[in-house]
Amino acid sequence: MSEQTRISLEFDVEGDNFVSAGKASEAVKGNLKMLGLPPTIIRRAAIVMYEGEINMVIHAKGGKAYVDITDKDISITLKDEGPGIENIELAMQEGYSTAPDAIRALGFGAGMGLPNMKKYSDNMEIESEVGKGTTVRMKINIQPDSEGQQQ
Amino acid sequence: MKISKIAEVLRADVLCCEENLEAEVASACAADMMSDVLAFVKDHAVLITGLCNPQVIRTAEMMDIVCVVYVRGKVPDAMSIELAKSKNIVLMTSKYRMYQACGILYGEGLRGGESRI
Ligand SMILES: Nc1ncnc2c1ncn2[C@@H]1O[C@H](COP(=O)(O)OP(=O)(O)OP(=O)(O)O)[C@@H](O)[C@H]1O
Ligand SMILES: [Mg+2]
Numbered sequence: 228m229s230e231q232t233r234i235s236l237e238f239d240v241e242g243d244n245f246v247s248a249g250k251a252s253e254a255v256k257g258n259l260k261m262l263g264l265p266p267t268i269i270r271r272a273a274i275v276m277y278e279g280e281i282n283m284v285i286h287a288k289g290g291k292a293y294v295d296i297t298d299k300d301i302s303i304t305l306k307d308e309g310p311g312i313e314n315i316e317l318a319m320q321e322g323y324s325t326a327p328d329a330i331r332a333l334g335f336g337a338g339m340g341l342p343n344m345k346k347y348s349d350n351m352e353i354e355s356e357v358g359k360g361t362t363v364r365m366k367i368n369i370q371p372d373s374e375g376q377q378q
Numbered sequence: 379m380k381i382s383k384i385a386e387v388l389r390a391d392v393l394c395c396e397e398n399l400e401a402e403v404a405s406a407c408a409a410d411m412m413s414d415v416l417a418f419v420k421d422h423a424v425l426i427t428g429l430c431n432p433q434v435i436r437t438a439e440m441m442d443i444v445c446v447v448y449v450r451g452k453v454p455d456a457m458s459i460e461l462a463k464s465k466n467i468v469l470m471t472s473k474y475r476m477y478q479a480c481g482i483l484y485g486e487g488l489r490g491g492e493s494r495i
Contacts, residue, residue, distance in 0.1 A: 245431065245433060246432060246457065248433060248436070249433065249436035249437075249440070252436075252440060253436065253439065253440075256439075256440065266421075266442070270440070270441065270442060273441075274416050274440055274441070277416065277436070277437070277440045278413065278416060281412075281433075331411075333429075333431055333433060334410060334411055334412040334429045334431065334433055334434065334437075335411070335412055335413065335433070336411070337411035337412075337413040337414055338413075339411070339413030339414060339416070339417055340413050340416075342417075343413060343416050343417050346417075
């Protein structure tokens with residue numbers, strides 16, 4: 228990619244809609260493929276974005292996704308005005324989920340989303356206020372030195 | 379293992395993308411929870427699941443999974459099949475239960491790929 232490459236994408240993610248859930252991530256993946264990025268980078272970005280997108284669908288009645296792609300990194304910001312996360316440390320634990328049975332029946336609610344996002348991104352920050360909403364920021368480095376770090 | 383071989387040993391009916399039956403899969407993952415699938419990163423994998431909604435296909439697409447096997451004779455909805463067609467993912471349905479299907483594939487030499495714990 229050239230030095231000046233910069234692509235900014237923006238998506239509305241609809242809450243509680245399991246048919247459209249994942250569409251934004253799919254579009255981002257398509258863009259990354261077109262840019263010819265390494266498959267591992269693409270897959271990591273797709274996974275973290277998809278987990279975050281699904282979280283907004285399930286837990287927050289939807290939200291907005293902003294994706295910035297430069298030749299250095301991929302920045303993903305997921306912003307919702309849902310119920311917020313009371314205890315982020317607890318929510319980050321593998322297996323912790325408040326998803327009801329109806330959501331589990333759909334294949335979600337294993338409590339693995341946030342841990343996966345942490346694992347596959349190079350940097351992740353969560354800001355959340357109960358009753359106001361949640362913002363998750365994730366970064367994936369494209370530079371070669373970061374590539375072998377987390378597969 | 380070739381996808382055609384998976385269909386053969388699981389006595390599965392192929393539901394779409396027959397043209398990809400000669401493609402190779404390198405590993406397998408069995409799960410009913412999509413985040414469990416997303417925790418697993420391997421190229422050219424097959425997913426074995428009992429879950430039938432479109433999110434299975436979207437999850438598979440995110441993970442570059444090339445084939446999905448539905449167990450217990452389950453058949454996904456039309457939307458899943460359409461989505462899989464557009465993503466070139468082979469879908470098949472087998473009468474075997476999850477445990478049996480996994481055992482058969484394992485016995486045929488298909489491994490799970492290393493997991494990082
Ligand atoms: N955007 C959000 N708004 C409000 N709560 C959230 C949000 N994202 C996550 N949470 C809370 O954090 C918990 C853990 O999230 P995580 O993604 O790890 O698991 P899950 O979504 O419940 O299940 P899985 O991701 O395995 O399908 C959720 O159950 C929910 O209580
Ligand atoms: Mg989640």
